[in-house]
Amino acid sequence: MKRYTAGLLAAVSLLGFASCNRRGASTSTGPTLYPFTVDRFSQASPLERTLHIANQDKAVWVAYEAKHTLTITFNSKLYPAIAKGEPPFEGGANGADQVLSDTSGTVYSPAINHKLKDVFAANPGVTELDYTFDQKVDTLTKDGRIIIMK
Amino acid sequence: MVPRPSRIAAGSLTLLAVVALARCASRPCPVITDTLKAVTINKNSQASPADTYLYYSTGDTVAWVPYASTHALTITFSKLKFPGGANNEPPFAGGTNGQDQVFQSGSGTLYSPAINPALKALFDKDPSLQLIYPYDQQIGGVSQDGRIIIMK
Numbered sequence: 332m333k334r335y336t337a338g339l340l341a342a343v344s345l346l347g348f349a350s351c352n353r354r355g356a357s358t359s360t361g362p363t364l365y366p367f368t369v370d371r372f373s374q375a376s377p378l379e380r381t382l383h384i385a386n387q388d389k390a391v392w393v394a395y396e397a398k399h400t401l402t403i404t405f406n407s408k409l410y411p412a413i414a415k416g417e418p419p420f421e422g423g424a425n426g427a428d429q430v431l432s433d434t435s436g437t438v439y440s441p442a443i444n445h446k447l448k449d450v451f452a453a454n455p456g457v458t459e460l461d462y463t464f465d466q467k468v469d470t471l472t473k474d475g476r477i478i479i480m481k
Numbered sequence: 482m483v484p485r486p487s488r489i490a491a492g493s494l495t496l497l498a499v500v501a502l503a504r505c506a507s508r509p510c511p512v513i514t515d516t517l518k519a520v521t522i523n524k525n526s527q528a529s530p531a532d533t534y535l536y537y538s539t540g541d542t543v544a545w546v547p548y549a550s551t552h553a554l555t556i557t558f559s560k561l562k563f564p565g566g567a568n569n570e571p572p573f574a575g576g577t578n579g580q581d582q583v584f585q586s587g588s589g590t591l592y593s594p595a596i597n598p599a600l601k602a603l604f605d606k607d608p609s610l611q612l613i614y615p616y617d618q619q620i621g622g623v624s625q626d627g628r629i630i631i632m633k
Contacts, residue, residue, distance in 0.1 A: 363529070364548050366519035393519050393544050397592055437590040439550055 362387040364439075370395050373471035381459075381478040384443050384451070390477060394436035394468050402432040402467045403440075405477075409463045413454055417446045419462040419477055443479055451481050516541045520627065523548050526620045528627035535631050537596050537604055543629065545584075545591045547620055554591050555619040558582040558629075562615045566607075570599045572614045572629055596631055604633035 365380045369392055382388035394401045405419055407428045416426035421441040423429035431438045451457060460479045465472045518533050522545055535541035547554045558572055560581050571582035574594040584591050604610055612631040617624045 362523075362548075364521040364523065364546065366521050366544075366546055368517045368519050368544070370517065391519075391521065391546050393517065393546055393590055395517050397590065433550075435550070435589060437546065437550065 362389070364388075365390050367392045367466070367475060368395070369393065369401060369466050369468050371468065373466055373468045373473040375466050375473065375475035378474075379476040379478060381480060382443060383480050384448055385481060387442060389442065390440040392431075392438040392466060397436045398434065399436045399468050400432065400434045401436055401438050402430065403438055404431075404465045404467070405429040405462055406465070411460045411462065413457055414447065414450055414460055417444055417450065419447070419460075419479060420444055447479055448481075518543045519546055520544070520618075521546045521548065522554060522618050522620055524620070526618055526623040526625040528618050528625065531626075532628045532630055535596060535629060537600060537631060537633055540595065542595060543593045545593075545618060547586075547589065550589045552620050553588055554586045555617075556584040556591060557617045557619070558614055559617070564612045564614060566603065566610055567600065567612050567614075568603065570597050570603075572600075572612070572631060573597055600631060608633050 363386060365382060365388060367375045367377065367380065367390065369375050375392070380390055382390060392401055392403055405423075405428060407416065407418070407426055410416060410418065418424070418427070418429035419440075420429060420431075421444055423444065431440060433439075447460060450460065458480060462477045462479065464475050464477065466475050467473075516539050518535065518541060520533055520543060521529050523529070528545070533543055535543060545554055545556055558576075558581060560569065560571075560579055563569055563571065569579040571577070571580065572593075573582060574597050576582040576597065578599075584593065600612065603612070610633065614629045614631065616627050616629060618627055619625075
């Protein structure tokens, strides 16, 4: 029986490690800037990033070459319902698309929308908010995702 | 009866596979398709990741991204730290044999050139070769170490 327990614990540990590796840091390690690269077909890599409010994390999108206009659009219709129209980052307006764009090829996100802290506080069972975005280099558009956690 | 270790291992692997499949079904699992590797540099000049792996065969390049767009960034590959197997060749195109290779941005992201084509002959000679190039990244007067590892 002990061997079964040990095997199960090992499996759970591996799962935890794999999950943290896939989604980025799971513990508070200070502010982290998480990069997405965007290739010439507007494909983002990785497809998703996890940002933590507590860490004051931010995201940055980097086009395959400098001086290509890069546009990141969070469509308000795809905001998580529980966020009640709040966009993912500061500087946006409730119920409106949030668009980040730069002609240099690099787009930095603002800080995470502080109102999302209230969303988590009002919904203790909610652990993450998934925001889908479109990234566009030049004229092509593709999907990506930001996951915001407490 | 005492269970055999192989049964424990099989059970653990099955559990891992089932949970992994479930996670990928709920949202797309990341697929690395890009040949541009991004390295972010924080306020303390710390690079993340510290080690960046580039493949000559896939035309990989690297972009160093400072924590804020207004910050100047300097990346220096010291000739004294070029790997022994590189015959004094710098890591990227545009450098000079036996000389430091330095990249600077007045502000914001710094893109590397392509991997030095002179390294191709070394990889053709020894396909298992790994060339480890330490570098200093500097923001605001603070220097820290990072590494580029180039493979075939």
